[in-house]
Amino acid sequence: MALTDADVQKQIKHMMAFIEQEANEKVEEILAKAEEEFNIEKGRLVQTQRVKIMEYYEKKEKQIEQHKKIQMSNLRNQARLKVLKARDDMITDLLNGARQRLSEIAKDPGKYSTLLEGLLLQGFYQLLEPKVVIRCRQQDVEMVQAAVKKNIPVYKEAVKRNIEVTIDSERFLPSHICGGVEVYNDNGKIKVSNTLESRLELIAHQMMPEIREKLFGANPNRRFMD
Structure with missing residues (x-):
């Protein structure tokens, strides 16, 4: 029994619907896969950059702490030198006073x-x-x-x-x-x-x-x- 044009059109529409459905499912599958891969790569990049940022700031923090220690050490040394100079000046004044008293002898x-x-x-x-x-x-x-x-x-x-x-x-x-x-x-x-x-x-x-x-x-x- 020969197919009428209407039957042919109907089968073609049915096949096109099937193909379109498969295409849509494939697109959704590809999109889902791409989204998954994107999220994985994004997570990897974010973690990598996060580690780099943490390492950078840890390094900066250590540099600042080291700089602080050096400054504190320099300040302590300067203060110590000032104290030593003040003490030496006091002893010098004391000895000068003793020399002046020697002249009285x-x-x-x-x-x-x-x-x-x-x-x-x-x-x-x-x-x-x-x-x-x-x-x-x-x-x-x-x-x-x-x-x-x-x-x-x-x-x-x-x-x-x-x-x-x-x-x-x-x-x-x-x-x-x-x-x-x-x-x-x-x-x-x-x-x-x-x-x-x-x-x-x-x-x-x-x-x-x-x-x-x-x-x-x-x-x-x-x-x-x-």
């Missing part, structure tokens, strides 16, 4: 002559030379001569040796120093400096730990007391 002939005797005798004992040369301030020559005359018998009795003492009359110690003497061996190669300034410097050096402790308190980092 020579103004008391009784005390100063006794001091010269001790400084000279100490110089004799340190050198233990048969001949020594004394240098002093020009204004102290007479007092030094008297001290030498008094000390020679004391020295001879103590060490059982003779000693010949000469006062240098050509080269005197500067008049601006506070006083004291320099004692040389005969050829001038060995010197014992017993000026008041040199004795002050020696005592200050020996007592510096005690001076610092008195002024600034005990140093917690100091392990040895000698």
Whole structure:
């Protein structure tokens, strides 16, 4: 039985509907697959970028923290240096004050002559030379001569040796120093400096730990007391 045009048209429409339905289903399947792949790739990219951003800010945070530590260290060092300078300035002022007071000693002939005797005798004992040369301030020559005359018998009795003492009359110690003497061996190669300034410097050096402790308190980092 032959198909009529109407039947043919009907079958064609049916086939077209079927094909269209399959096409739509395929499109939906492709779209769903694409959406799924898009979401997966988007998630991967987002996570990758998120990790990169976190790493970037972690790095920045570490850099800032390191910079902060360096700044704090620099500030602490600057503050420490200022404290040390202030302490050194205070000690310098203290020693300058002591030097000014030294100049008062020579103004008391009784005390100063006794001091010269001790400084000279100490110089004799340190050198233990048969001949020594004394240098002093020009204004102290007479007092030094008297001290030498008094000390020679004391020295001879103590060490059982003779000693010949000469006062240098050509080269005197500067008049601006506070006083004291320099004692040389005969050829001038060995010197014992017993000026008041040199004795002050020696005592200050020996007592510096005690001076610092008195002024600034005990140093917690100091392990040895000698």
